[in-house]
Amino acid sequence: MKAIFALLVAAVATSSALAACSETQIRAWTQSCDSLSTDQQKCDSRTCHRALHWLTDPEIRDCYVSLGLGPASDLNKYITLDEFCHASDVHALELEFAALVNGTSD
DSSP states (O other), X not given: OHHHHHHHHHHHHHHHHHHTOOHHHHHHHHHHHHTSSSHHHHHHOHHHHHHHHHXXXXXXXXXXXXXXXXXXXXXXXXXXXXXXXXXXXXXHHHHHHHHHHHHHOO
């Protein structure tokens, strides 16, 4: 049963990525991040943050190349940005946890 569920989830994820393989969609994702000035603004933007999850997906990167938009390396800056955003999320959680621990230990 678990194996069937895993296959179903994989199939849905794959079909979602394939459905998103359009030049218009990829350009919209890149624009949603590129239109913002700073990395922190990009991380704070729900639209850009959501776009990062697509732009870092290997299937979308393959799609980018197959559409003739350029080499996959063009999208590397979005991987770096995604890593920065998630590192910021982890740091914020660490600060919240430290505040919680310090607040409850008094």
